[in-house]
Amino acid sequence: MKFFKLPQKELEYIATLKWDSLMKYLENKYGIEYKEEVKKRLSNVIQKRRTEKVLSKKMSINDELRETWK
Numbered sequence: 001m002k003f004f005k006l007p008q009k010e011l012e013y014i015a016t017l018k019w020d021s022l023m024k025y026l027e028n029k030y031g032i033e034y035k036e037e038v039k040k041r042l043s044n045v046i047q048k049r050r051t052e053k054v055l056s057k058k059m060s061i062n063d064e065l066r067e068t069w070k
Contacts, residue, residue, distance in 0.1 A: 006014070014022055026035040 014025060017025060023035055023039065026038055
């Protein structure tokens with residue numbers, strides 16, 4: 001399935017929706033395949049950011065410990 005970019009006005013609108021409302025909106029307007037593709041991509045971005053956040057917290061703890069050990 002080809003993923004396409006949504007118009008700016010529509011992006012601004014859907015950014016205000018909660019997850020379930022967003023999924024219903026995408027399914028009703030663009031179909032189930034498009035909704036599933038968006039869901040997959042958003043889930044990947046969310047997971048990547050969570051992983052980066054965890055790793056950055058670990059690094060900051062290590063950096064803080066290094067400073068106290070000096």
